[in-house]
Amino acid sequence: MSSSDIFLSETIGTAVLLLMGGGVCAAVTFKRSKAHNAGWVAIAFGWGFAVLTGAYIAAKSGAHLNPAVTVAVAITGGIKWSQAPVYFAGEMFGAIIGAVLVYLAYYGQFRAHLTDPEVLKDHTTEEGLVDPKAAPKAGPVLGIFSTGPEIRNVVQNLVTEIIATIVLVLAILCLGLTKGVALSGIGVLLVALVVTGIGLSLGGPTGYAINPARDLGPRIAHALLPLPNKGGSDWGYAWIPVVGPLIGGAIAAGIYQVAFA
Structure with missing residues (x-):
């Protein structure tokens, strides 16, 4: 497969x-949305279906969609390391x-939400301005784009991302041990x-970022x-959902090599 094929498949x-x-x-976030306050279960299933759809579309390149998966597949010999940067770039x-595209699809809701006094009051300074340095209060819509911790503890947050990514990547690698599943549509459904x-x-x-691209790309x-009153992007936390999943992917590949390969 050519580099351009990999890049286009992973990008789309x-x-x-x-x-x-x-x-x-x-x-779930916007008050002017029919799914407002649908809750965490809706988010979990929504992301599962998102993985299902994206992976079917990107089947040609192996549907990594995640640098942590790419690292693990490279470690286990599924792709050449020289191909990894192409996967990373596409992801x-x-x-x-x-x-x-989310911004475009919800343009009206973004504008209404970010000019709503009730929304902004929990994200503002005494002077009434959004404080871009006040994490985690800053950024009324940051959670739509990227992840953030409920309790800000560097060690715990990093360990949580590592553990969750190990589960994801180890499951993906082990699908290849089940005859026929990895080559069928069922494999993609199981990952979802x-x-x-x-x-x-x-x-x-x-x-649960469990994917460096999923968090860093939208944070950028x-x-x-051009979102009014959007606040900061919480760059102080941004390294955790990048480094944690990469470590988790590498550990999962090591476990796979030792226990299953």
């Missing part, structure tokens, strides 16, 4: 993943595109169910998009 698949995943977060570019399960069981502490989009 990851864009759809982020469009649908970010879309369910937007739908990141696609994630940014997907986040921008795993993602849903991770969201329900391990997503509470940090919002949040920083660049």
Whole structure:
């Protein structure tokens, strides 16, 4: 497969993943949305279906959609390390595109939400201005784009992302041990169910990024998009949902090599 094929496949698949995943977060967040306050279960299933759709679309390239998966597949010999940067580029570019598409799809809701005094009062300083340095209060819509912890503890947050990513990546790698599943559509469905399960069981502490591109790409989009009163992008936390999943993916590959390969 050519580098251009890999890049296009991963870009389109990851864009759809982020469009649908970010879309369910937007739908639940905005007061002027029919899904307002639908809750965490809706978000978990929405992200699971997002993975399902994006992975089917990107089947040609192996549907990594996640740098942590790419690292694990490279470690286990599924792709050449020289191909990894192409996967990373497609995943990141696609994630940014997907986040921008969420903004376009919910443009009216973004404008209404970010000019609503009731929304802004919990994200403002005494002078009435959004404080971009006041994490985690800053950023009334940041949760639509990227993840954040409920309890800000660097060690716990990092460990949570590592553990959740190990579960995801190990499940993906082990699908290849079940005859026929990895080559059929059932494999993609099972991964989507795993993602849903991770969201329900391990997503509470940090919002389960489990994917560096899923978090960093939309966070960049949040920083660049012309959103009024959007606040900061919480860059102080941004390294955790990048480093944690990469470590988790590498550990999962090691466990797979030792226990299952």
